[in-house]
Amino acid sequence: MSEILLQVLNLKKYFPVKQGFFIKRTVAEVKAVDDVSFEVMKGKTFALVGESGCGKTTAARTILRLTDPTFGQIFFNGKDLSKLKYKELLPYRKRMQIVFQDPMGSLNPRMTVAQIVTEPMLFHGIVKNRKEAYDRAKTLMQMVGLRPFHLDRYPHQFSGGQRQRIAIARAISIEPDFIVLDEPTSSLDVSVQAQIVNMFLDFQDRFKFSYLFISHNLSLVRFISHTVGIMYLGRIVEMGDTDEIFEEPLHPYSKALLSATPIPDPIVERARKRIILTGGVPSPIKRPDGCFFNPRCPYKMDICEKEYPELRKISENRRVACHLVK
């Protein structure tokens, strides 16, 4: 049985929608993350998956306190981070890192790779001086498949995949326990994606990193994660062991999502029965009454328009929020 590293309890993040010319009034709220709870185990990967606007990225940012939660608790190794002040957070920041989707946006174009990779080490006092930081940076470059001489170059001199390697080198430079991977390969070609993803797995083996993996790519989620939470309009609708969910999804949205993801094998793919949903994702400002998925759900019942189903534990490894699933 592995230990819990990160426990998120009833996390909420609401963004006000303001209107008015002189006096701005809050007219509505976007409930980007609405009562989300999950756990990340030590040395394991938990994935949050869903379509655009489901709140997966906001959840990750809130956990790192890059934005403050509206409500809820974030326990990291048993300590609640949700209300800590900036200074109190610092020792925890050292143990948490993030790799963003767009490496060009997350690397300062005016800094050399050496400056980018050594900054966190110097800031958190992991190394004694610049010289030691630079030496460590050389090792890091080799670990992520780059060369030491790359340290003196600038981000624009690299390809997308190489930039993501630099961002990874920066993230692992301070030997964190926990890394958020926010769509880290979605801007990369598949051949490069495979290289980067294999690297994440190698590092997890070697350094026992715990990952929170954010993605809309279900095939990738199956490959990389141990447990998964499927999100729809700010809430988790199904959560549990990745392989179990992918073998037998129970929530109608999970079923539709898996069914919509094509399998790269024409014989298997064409033999599948597909569920094609009608309509698009509703606006997060005006979510439907009852279960948020009910307007698109092929199995809709009367109760689904009235009551939001609770995320119930239905077996050892599975929680589902659906009136249909008992």
Add this chain to the structure above:
Amino acid sequence: MKQPILTVKNLRTYFYTEDGIVKAVDGVDFEVFQGETLGIVGESGCGKSVTSLSILRILDEKGKIVEGSIIFDGNDLTKISEESMRKIRGKDIAMIFQEPMVALNPVFTIGEQIVEAIVLHQKVDETTAKKMAVDLLRKVGIPEPEKRINEYPHELSGGMRQRAMIAMALSCKPKILIADEPTTALDVTIQAQIMELMKQLQKEYGMAIILITHDMGVIAENADRVVVMYAGKAVEYTDVKTLFNDPKHPYTWGLLHAIPRLDVEQTRLYNIPGIVPNPLKFPSGCKFHPRCEFAQEKCSLEEPELIEVVNGHFVRCFFWEKVEQAKKKEAGDEQ
């Protein structure tokens, strides 16, 4: 024997930039038959989009078709006048793009844009054209088409915009629809809707589709035959089942092993080492040899031709038989 409606032979499209010549398309061959879907797949910069732009001759001024032929309806599209080309564009061969927000004009309503296309190519007045436009929007699954026809592109969601663009492309019942990454910008549940719609319309109109994508899953689901492109060249060309079950080019083989699959547990993805080469500095010989695990000395010196190794299966590789051995070994490992 069916006659192809479009035959592309040895197409080469170069861009004359300040930094040098970019050989964006440098040897592509394929045929398109009526009612079928031809997939063109490859990673970014492989030339798949430029291939489609060349067919319609909508390259920017730096781009030139320097060699090859594109035979459509007995005419070579690389040679006919701009005026004749304009009659084919949008009428016989229509195109939909990855980003409908860029392809649609933001200052005209959806209706105005569809009506324009209809009036341009068919002898009908505007009232009839408008009625046709409403019918088209209904056909592509846009709810309340009478109302939506007066909306501007920004008022529609991404999926709805893509539907509107499909309606516009279909307005003149084209013989060929070129779809360039039509679902890449969309969420997966919307992607499934759009692909389903395209399949259904293809059946109804009997048109051929050239489907350009980087997504092997989309290819597996929708294409009948496939061209795999790498660094401007077609490296493999065959029917979809053969391609996935019996890939013969090392690049195709590697690519298929590099993608995670939804339906199986995997422990590792295959690594194609290195990155796609810079089009200004393509390697000598076979463009794939620096990344190829089967490469020999010959590969860096000579450029292989696209040859038919088995009936209907074209491969651009000197040592495709080595992939066969690797496949046998792999099958052995699994047992």
